[in-house]
Amino acid sequence: MRTFWSLLALVALSVLGAFGWHWLSVDPGYVLITLHGWALETSLAVALALAVLALALLYVLIKLLRYPFRRWRRRRQRKARERVLEGIQASIEGRWERADRAFAKAAREREHAPTALLLAAQNAHAAGANESALRYLDKARRAGAESGFVIVECQRLLGEGRAEEALALLDSSTAAGSPRALELRVFALIGVGRADDAQLVLPSLRKSQLREGESLIELEREVSMAIISQADSGEQALLRWQALPKAQRRDPAIAVALARRGIALAQSQSMADPIEDLLDKQWNEELAGLYGFLQAREPRKAIKRAERWLEAHPLSHGLLLSLGELCRREQLWGKSQDFLNRARDHESIALWECFAALWIDRGDHARAQQALQNALRLSRGESSQPVRALLPAAQEAVVLEQRGSMGMPLLPKEPTSREFRWD
Structure with missing residues (x-):
């Protein structure tokens, strides 16, 4: 298409030239120029040709005069680009001071100043120099990098846990529609407890193609987990989980968020069924460790189901903890302690908390x-x-006095103790 229009323009110029030549051949015209007694007579065609030639010579002269300045400017721009690349390389390698110097030099060139200042701010923030980062950000904003300033500042605020300020900055910015700003809005909304609003931003983020494949799936998973974790009741959490796409309802990480929310709210009775179905189809160690802390409708059936799982996964530490907790609630203290003892190969905080709950129930x-x-x-x-199990004083062992053949008292061979080691 471009070649067609070029040919059409050449044909039009040829026609226009032929028409002009025919028009001037009939009457070439007359031009008279006088100046201080000098007179110049010529035809109109020659006058036009001389004018065009003069303009061409003037154009060449201006180009020649500007050539040194243009070459010097190009050299400065090339050096600025090299310093930006040098700063990026140094920042990747963790050479913060070298990167800072390179970005500062690159910022002297006006065209590269916004980019160099934003990179310098990121470099300073990574190095822990927050005051320098703020100073660079302010300079970048004054240099015209409004959108870049908003993005880098929001990253800094979110990194410091100041989601409300980050969201307010995005709301007041004209760059809020850029792909990176949309992504930061999602994280800011999650941070202020508005994960349901963050889900509304996901369609626009998908269209921007900022994230694709596993990266996009991970972000969607994080939003769904936040939606469930921010539910006000167990029933609301279950309804939100049921509203998710089928693929996400099969995601163990989201199911873990559902179980944790139900346990935290002490409203997990309705969540046992979907957790059981998921564990039947797809085993997950963390989910198995939470199963025993859910409020099952029929605890005895839950114990039998967990014991069937244990036959298939005999080394599951989480399942042993769940069985220990389920048996403790049903006052099957012997079985509970047996399961917890089997889980001692993988010592954890949850294991000792389960032991503590068991011994409190038994009065120990x-x-x-x-x-x-x-x-x-x-x-x-x-x-x-x-x-160690502490014996009461009444059960303290009685040590009989022993004497030698000469009637002298003998020391006991082994010291007595009130404690014995628990295995």
């Missing part, structure tokens, strides 16, 4: 206290201590 508060202390130690990154 001394052991329960030690179990809670172990849970606290693990939360601090320390190792647990052996749990």
Whole structure:
């Protein structure tokens, strides 16, 4: 199409030239120019040709005069681009000071100043120099990088947990429709507890093609998990889960969010059925560990179902914890302790909390206290201590005096103790 229009323009110029030549051949015209006693006579055609030639010479002269300045400017722009690339490379390698110097030099060129200042702000933020980052952001905004300023500032605010300020900045900006701004809006809405509004932004984000494939699926999963986690009741959480697409209802991570929300609200009775169906079809260790803490309608059936799962997954630490908790609630204390003992190969905070709950139910508060202390130690990154059963004073062993052949008292061979190690 472009070639067609070029040929059409050449034909039109040829026709116009032929028409002009015919028009001037009939009457070539007459031009007279006088200046300070000098006179110049010529035809109109020659005068036009001389004028065109003069303009061409003037154009060439101006080009020649501007050539050194243009070359110098191009050199500056090339150096600025090289410094931007140098700064990016240094920032990737963690050379913060070198990157900062490169971006600062690149910012001296007006055309590259907005980009260089935004990159300098990101580099300073990554290096922990928040004051320098704010200063660079302010300069970038004054240099005309309004949209870039909004995006980088929102990233900083969200990184600091200031979702409300990030959302307010996006609402007041004209760059809120850019793909990156849409993505940041999703995170900001989740951060302020409005995950249901974040879901409304997802269609526009899909059209922008900022995220595709697994990256988009991960973002959609995060939004769905937040929607369930922000439910005000167990019933609302279940309704929101049921409203999700079928593929997401099969997602173990979203099911974990559903179970956790129900347990946190103590309203998980209606959630046991979908969790059981999912575990029957797709095993998930974390979900199995939460199953025992749900409020099953028929606890005895839940125990039997979990025991069938245990036959297929005998080394499942989470399932052993769930069985221990289910049996404890049904006052099957012996079975509960057996399951928890089998889970001791993978020591965890939840394991010691389950032991503590079991011993509290059995009235063994001394052991329960030690179990809670172990849970606290693990939360601090320390190792647990052996749990000991403390015998009452009335059951203290009586040590009989022993004497030697000469009638002298002998020391006992082994020291007596009120404690014994629990295995």
